[in-house]
Amino acid sequence: MNAPNNPELQAARALQLAQRVDAIEPFRVMEMVKAAADLKHAGADIISMSVGEPDFTAPEPVAQAAIEAIRAGHTQYTVSLGLPALREAIAGHYASAYGVSIDPRRIVVTAGASAALLLACAALVNEGDEVLMPDPCYPCNRHFVSAFGGKPVLLPCGADARYQLSAAQVAEHWNARTRGVVVASPSNPTGTSMTPAQLQEIIQAVRARGGFSVVDELYSGLCFDGAPVSALSYGDDVITVNSFSKYFHMTGWRLGWLVVPEALVPVLEKLAQNLFICPSAIAQYAALACFSQEALAICEARRLELKRRRDYFVPALRELGFGVPVMPDGGFYVYAEIDKLAHKDAGDSTAFAWSVLNDTHVAIVPGDDFGFAAPRKHVRFSYATKYERIQEAVDRLARVLSR
Incomplete structure (x- = not known):
């Protein structure tokens, strides 16, 4: 809607909004x-x-754990990287569900997967950097890049490619301004996954060019036609994003996590301290129960x-x-x-x-x-x-x- 017909937008313009809002x-x-x-x-x-x-909604053991946390007074700030016990539990889940060994120190608990992507882009994207993504993809991913002055470059990916980016596209479209890629497997909106070979090839292509690979794995626990594969299987330099919202059904609890190279942990800790302080304490204590057998x-x-x-x-x-x-x-x-x-x-x-x-x-x-x-x-x-x-x-x- 144009500004002359939109009083709210006119009022906002009068506040001299930042240019990133238009992106x-x-x-x-x-x-x-x-x-x-x-x-x-x-x-x-x-x-x-x-x-x-x-x-x-959240499984009953999770809801009960939240109630117990409130009653026990576990409602104050936690460390910015998340409860050590929760980081250890997430690492244990990677070992049992994906067969991947992850040092808990590489896990950063966040206020939802959105905060995880925000922190990753804050740490990695400079003004004018290009980031390659498949088209179609989850819209907020490209908007996080734009928010930090980057340029999301969406590359058409049709049904013949299962709507997923390929290493050949990465090679074709990489230039001096390209900083990395953001992909998702399984994907929103398509519900399609990359094959293990496809995922590995993309990571190798990006690594060879000195870029970063961010892989959205929010739906990795909801795979139907084979065992789930984590991008973490293909190197310690890969960054993955995950959440308690989808597989664990905790959408309104706003709790997610990143797995990052160890060198990036203090950078993200500094950013998290300033931008979020910490994730919800109650949600974190509740999430510990997600990994119970029940x-x-x-x-x-x-x-x-x-x-x-x-x-x-x-x-x-x-x-x-x-x-x-x-x-x-x-x-x-x-x-x-x-x-x-x-x-x-x-x-x-x-x-x-x-x-x-x-x-x-x-x-x-x-x-x-x-x-x-x-x-x-x-x-x-x-x-x-x-x-x-x-x-x-x-x-x-x-x-x-x-x-």
């Missing part, structure tokens, strides 16, 4: 969430397939439930006429093509998403958020909602698309 676009997912909430408040039966949030069993059962939903939903979308050329193998997203649908808005994903919300009360997300490579022909579905609600969403979509 950060609105997060359209959240706009859709707000609109769906307004309809729900007005009495509509909304099926949310927009926001990337599991319908499960909590892990709950999370594994939920992972299988998400797989059950995927195995129903993807074929159902294809039956309705959506294009899903690649089976998502992790997370809880489907990046679907709409351009061959018999619908008036099949050529415009934003118009299509709003039409679906208004006509069916199913909330989905247009492709615009996720990059510049054919976003108008894609929408993202999140199947992190109950199986029966997904079935109902399919029925509603079928009624609209059959008109």
Whole structure:
């Protein structure tokens, strides 16, 4: 919206905002969430397939640990790098889940994965640095780079590449201004993973050019078609980002972590001390219970439930006429093509998403958020909602698309 018609924007401009604000676009997912909430408040039966949030909440042992932490008075500041016991527990999880040995001193606990990415970009990105990313990708990743004066360079990655960046693209587009890459496996919005060979090749290509590799592994615990692989298997110079939000279902607790080269730890500690002081003490004490046998069993059962939903939903979308050329193998997203649908808005994903919300009360997300490579022909579905609600969403979509 232009400033002359927007009093709020005019008032903001009067404050002489920093130029970096202009480089950060609105997060359209959240706009859709707000609109769906307004309809729900007005009495509509909304099926949310927009926001990337599991319908499960934290396992009971985790909730109980939070209560016990509050009662015991464990609510004050912790050290900026996180509780030593939690860093050790995370390292133990890498050993058991991924077969990777990690020194706990390399683990930095953060106020969510967003804070982890923010710290990584603050430490690594200079004004004018270019950072390579796949297109499509999670929008906030490129905005973190922009916030520190860097230039995110999005490289189109189609279904034939499982929507993932390749080492060949890294080699082709690397120049004197390129500083590193940010990739995700499994990816938001596509739910697709890199093969181990693909991941290793990218890391080697970046390493050979003296750059950094940041790998978003938020959904690595939610892999459905094979054992998860961590990028940490391919060298101590790799930086990974993870979170308690997805596999452990602690979205509102705002707790994540980084694994970084040992030399980077004091740098991130200094930044964290100044920018965040420390992550939530209560969330950290609660997260210690995530690695109990009881909590892990709950999370594994939920992972299988998400797989059950995927195995129903993807074929159902294809039956309705959506294009899903690649089976998502992790997370809880489907990046679907709409351009061959018999619908008036099949050529415009934003118009299509709003039409679906208004006509069916199913909330989905247009492709615009996720990059510049054919976003108008894609929408993202999140199947992190109950199986029966997904079935109902399919029925509603079928009624609209059959008109």
